[in-house]
Amino acid sequence: MNLRFRKLNSRKESALSSFCKGFVFLSLILVLTSCGGNADTQLQKHNADMEIVHLNKSGFEKLINTEDLLQGKFTYMGDNPILIDFYATWCGPCRALSPILEDLAKEYKDRIVVYKVDVDVERDLAAMLSIRSIPTLLFVSANGEMRVVQGGMSKIELKKIIDEFLLR
Numbered sequence: 001m002n003l004r005f006r007k008l009n010s011r012k013e014s015a016l017s018s019f020c021k022g023f024v025f026l027s028l029i030l031v032l033t034s035c036g037g038n039a040d041t042q043l044q045k046h047n048a049d050m051e052i053v054h055l056n057k058s059g060f061e062k063l064i065n066t067e068d069l070l071q072g073k074f075t076y077m078g079d080n081p082i083l084i085d086f087y088a089t090w091c092g093p094c095r096a097l098s099p100i101l102e103d104l105a106k107e108y109k110d111r112i113v114v115y116k117v118d119v120d121v122e123r124d125l126a127a128m129l130s131i132r133s134i135p136t137l138l139f140v141s142a143n144g145e146m147r148v149v150q151g152g153m154s155k156i157e158l159k160k161i162i163d164e165f166l167l168r
Helices: 002-049 057-063 066-070 092-107 123-128 155-166
Strands: 052-054 082-087 113-118 136-140 146-150
Touching: 052 092, 057 123, 066 123, 082 092, 092 113, 092 155, 136 155, 146 155
Parallel strands: 052 113, 082 113
Antiparallel strands: 082 136, 136 146
């Protein structure tokens, strides 16, 4: 009787073990396929909606000749007008300006490029440009003319600079 009980238990354990393994395997497959699809979709949507480009030092060096900058000359190497926002995540006026810049980046999407530089992350870049106050906005026209504005601005004021300086 004891032997028969052990055989029954081992059959039940074997069936339960097979069921659990199958369930775990099926759950794992479902999780991997559903999460992978959602992550890809969200990533594409985020990239498609993204209008503002976060700029680091190496990206900046592709736009502005930093060797010339160190000698006091400003040489823009891009083709389109740009607006660069030097900001910090803790800065209240910077946070207030951010949604305005996002709107303008969408509105002027094919005519200007809006960049953001976090001065706490890109300290060398901020120091190279002597950024001492934030927000600081650097406007560069397609022909390389530069204008710097410090402090928060309204959307109307920004549109005026974009229309009259960057897109003239």
